[in-house]
Amino acid sequence: MVNTTLLTALVPGLPLLGAILIATFRRSLKGNTAGMLGTLTIGSAFALSVMLFLGFNPAAGPQTAHLFDWIHLGGMNIPFAFQVDALSLTMMLIVTGVGTLIHLYSIGYMHDDQRVSTFFALLNLFTFAMLVLVMGANYVMTFIGWEGVGLCSYLLIGFWYTTPAYNYAARKAFVMNRIGDLGFVLGLAWLFSVTGTLNFTEVFDKASNLDTATLTGITLLLFVGAIGKSAQLPLFTWLPDAMAGPTPVSALIHAATMVTAGIYLIVRSSVLFEAAPFTQDVILYTGLITALVAATIGVFQNDIKKVLAYSTVSQLGYMFVALGLGAYSAGMFHVTTHAFFKALLFLGAGSVIHALGGEQDIRKMGGLKGTIKITYITFLLGTLAISGLFPFSGFFSKDAILAHAFDRSPVLYALLLGGALITTFYMFRLLFLTFYGSYRGDKHPHESPAVMTVPLMVLAVLSVAGGMLNLPHVFGGHEPMKHYLESAAEGVSSEYLHLSATTEWALMGLSTLLVVLVIFIAYGRFAKKATLYLEADELSFFPRLFARKWYIDDLYEKLFEKPYGWFSSKFSSIGEDRVMVPLMNGAGRVTQKAGQVLRLAQTGNMSFYLFAMVAGIIVFLIMTLYGV
Amino acid sequence: MESLTSVIRQVPIEHYLFLSFVLFSIGLAGVLFRRNTIIILMCLELMFNSVNLLLTAFSAYHNDPGGQVFVFFIMLVAAAEVTVGLAILVMMKRNVDSVDINQLNRLKW
Numbered sequence: 045m046v047n048t049t050l051l052t053a054l055v056p057g058l059p060l061l062g063a064i065l066i067a068t069f070r071r072s073l074k075g076n077t078a079g080m081l082g083t084l085t086i087g088s089a090f091a092l093s094v095m096l097f098l099g100f101n102p103a104a105g106p107q108t109a110h111l112f113d114w115i116h117l118g119g120m121n122i123p124f125a126f127q128v129d130a131l132s133l134t135m136m137l138i139v140t141g142v143g144t145l146i147h148l149y150s151i152g153y154m155h156d157d158q159r160v161s162t163f164f165a166l167l168n169l170f171t172f173a174m175l176v177l178v179m180g181a182n183y184v185m186t187f188i189g190w191e192g193v194g195l196c197s198y199l200l201i202g203f204w205y206t207t208p209a210y211n212y213a214a215r216k217a218f219v220m221n222r223i224g225d226l227g228f229v230l231g232l233a234w235l236f237s238v239t240g241t242l243n244f245t246e247v248f249d250k251a252s253n254l255d256t257a258t259l260t261g262i263t264l265l266l267f268v269g270a271i272g273k274s275a276q277l278p279l280f281t282w283l284p285d286a287m288a289g290p291t292p293v294s295a296l297i298h299a300a301t302m303v304t305a306g307i308y309l310i311v312r313s314s315v316l317f318e319a320a321p322f323t324q325d326v327i328l329y330t331g332l333i334t335a336l337v338a339a340t341i342g343v344f345q346n347d348i349k350k351v352l353a354y355s356t357v358s359q360l361g362y363m364f365v366a367l368g369l370g371a372y373s374a375g376m377f378h379v380t381t382h383a384f385f386k387a388l389l390f391l392g393a394g395s396v397i398h399a400l401g402g403e404q405d406i407r408k409m410g411g412l413k414g415t416i417k418i419t420y421i422t423f424l425l426g427t428l429a430i431s432g433l434f435p436f437s438g439f440f441s442k443d444a445i446l447a448h449a450f451d452r453s454p455v456l457y458a459l460l461l462g463g464a465l466i467t468t469f470y471m472f473r474l475l476f477l478t479f480y481g482s483y484r485g486d487k488h489p490h491e492s493p494a495v496m497t498v499p500l501m502v503l504a505v506l507s508v509a510g511g512m513l514n515l516p517h518v519f520g521g522h523e524p525m526k527h528y529l530e531s532a533a534e535g536v537s538s539e540y541l542h543l544s545a546t547t548e549w550a551l552m553g554l555s556t557l558l559v560v561l562v563i564f565i566a567y568g569r570f571a572k573k574a575t576l577y578l579e580a581d582e583l584s585f586f587p588r589l590f591a592r593k594w595y596i597d598d599l600y601e602k603l604f605e606k607p608y609g610w611f612s613s614k615f616s617s618i619g620e621d622r623v624m625v626p627l628m629n630g631a632g633r634v635t636q637k638a639g640q641v642l643r644l645a646q647t648g649n650m651s652f653y654l655f656a657m658v659a660g661i662i663v664f665l666i667m668t669l670y671g672v
Numbered sequence: 673m674e675s676l677t678s679v680i681r682q683v684p685i686e687h688y689l690f691l692s693f694v695l696f697s698i699g700l701a702g703v704l705f706r707r708n709t710i711i712i713l714m715c716l717e718l719m720f721n722s723v724n725l726l727l728t729a730f731s732a733y734h735n736d737p738g739g740q741v742f743v744f745f746i747m748l749v750a751a752a753e754v755t756v757g758l759a760i761l762v763m764m765k766r767n768v769d770s771v772d773i774n775q776l777n778r779l780k781w
Contacts (some may be wrong), residue, residue: 648780
């Protein structure tokens with residue numbers, strides 16, 4: 045039997061080691077060395093995760109790998125410990141598995157970049173932080189990872205820092221996340237003040253003693269953190285801008301792993317959320333509105349990565365809907381399949397961008413299916429998966445959420461189905477405009493090297509077959525993932541569905557039928573003749589509303605940026621120029637004037653100095669004697 | 673053999689106090705009112721030694737040899753101080769051709 049603690053520590057340890065090594069020797073590492081090293085460390089972490097997965101017995105409960113006591117103050121004890129259970133193992137496998145493929149892909153994608161070693165160091169560091177986030181055995185560890193991934197996200201969005209717009213996007217992501225983080229920290233502080241501990245197992249044991257109002261407050265604050273990290277309304281605007289980073293970054297951080305941290309947090313704290321029905325409703329409606337709003341915006345985007353970004357926001361909305369419904373395993377299932385197909389789509393988009401030498405505007409693409417065949421086929425599979433067509437992975441995960449929604453209310457179901465159909469529409473618009481019709485650009489497309497296409501193929505297989513992970517009963521499966529997660533998340537075991545098999549079949553049939561219909565509409569509009577949307581100003585009201593992102597960015601600019609800028613300039617012109625500067629200068633001037641007067645006391649006469657000295661001593665002597 | 677401390681104790685303490693007070697005052701007056709720098713240095717030594725005398729007397733009366741040890745330290749420091757002072761004096765003589773302390777009036781604004 046191998047030492048489990050050591051194995052557990054090595055999973056995040058290896059990427060950290062890789063990051064340190066690559067960062068230290070980044071100047072002397074030539075060519076692909078950094079990429080190979082980075083991929084190797086993540087690959088090893090994946091292998092270790094698989095070993096832990098195989099050696100883990102769900103019935104035995106969570107295994108804690110206690111490394112050392114970290115913060116030990118008074119009654120507070122926060123150990124530096126990792127927790128291995130079904131939930132963290134699921135996330136570990138996603139992070140390291142998808143992470144390995146994306147690292148491998150990056151070797152090809154970032155091949156020509158001058159700072160390729162720095163890139164891999166940051167990517168490894170990100171993986172380390174993400175693993176700490178999902179493996180931590182207490183909220184503080186989770187928070188470290190939470191901030192770590194935020195930092196790496198910031199650094200990687202602004203990786204090409206010579207373009208000011210990219211720096212602006214990075215800053216936006218950082219600030220938006222910080223708003224969410226504030227909620228997270230406040231939630232933790234409140235949680236600590238009422239339970240006296242932040243270790244997962246102890247907190248969940250004590251949760252039943254808390255009253256509903258307290259739990260609602262705490263969970264709402266934790267949810268604010270999740271909103272920031274997982275790009276939900278009203279804090280979602282940073283994610284589309286985050287596409288400024290290199291495409292593998294978008295795939296790894298802004299699609300597959302980091303943005304799902306919010307979902308992980310809620311599933312992890314499901315005990316608390318289960319006891320706060322109001323928060324669950326808030327989550328449900330936030331997710332629902334986000335899913336629909338982001339989907340409508342996605343239809344009118346012309347940047348290949350922006351479409352995928354809004355689709356990510358929308359899919360994250362679906363996951364939150366699942367969590368709001370208490371369907372934690374359905375949410376985690378969608379996290380998993382989404383990691384597969386969205387990473388695939390982003391990497392496919394990266395391959396297209398690579399083929400076209402950096403072109404991202406789908407209006408200048410078209411007809412690429414003949415020239416970049418592997419990318420086309422894998423992208424098609426990814427699109428089918430996200431559209432939720434049977435038997436692709438997206439079908440099963442989305443259907444699980446839709447079934448739970450139908451169980452709650454048919455209206456909710458209809459809205460979510462509508463959102464899913466919009467998703468299908470814009471994804472196929474993207475596919476058709478990119479790969480069908482005739483080429484509208486002036487570049488010479490070329491297929492990407494094998495190091496990029498192999499990860500695409502692996503992810504395509506996972507996107508197609510990922511549904512098998514949680515095959516529902518009506519298909520003869522027994523939802524293995526749900527049963528697996530039961531051991532980790534308290535809420536999962538209370539998930540239930542009142543739907544009869546017939547209803548389920550009918551719902552699936554309906555959604556499949558509509559999806560196929562939408563694909564045909566999209567085919568007619570975008571494949572046969574490429575209908576290109578105009579600039580936002582030339583559209584009619586609703587399309588313009590969508591193309592302008594519901595004016596949310598403009599609203600924030602008017603509501604926060606402009607007043608903030610106004611206050612800053614006022615503080616500068618009044619506070620700084622008229623208060624602080626005169627104050628500081630005044631202090632200097634007083635000193636100067638005083639010096640000018642007082643220096644006259646220095647006559648230069650030695651006898652006088654001596655006399656003054658003796659007189660001073662006598663004064664002090666008298667003061668001492670009379671105790672003045 | 674009669675010890676030194678008992679010899680010192682044969683004189684009442686008030687006498688020592690008075691003597692050292694007078695010596696100190698003479699030294700102080702010299703420092704303040706004389707203009708010859710050599711005299712000033714000598715007066716400084718006088719003040720040192722008046723304090724030394726007092727220390728020795730008290731040390732004897734209190735049966736505490738610490739005071740006498742301290743006197744040696746003061747002597748040592750005074751010797752060091754005098755070397756510096758005399759060096760300054762030599763330089764002063766070379767530069768302004770005088771030992772009058774009022775000639776050193778350039779240390780001002």
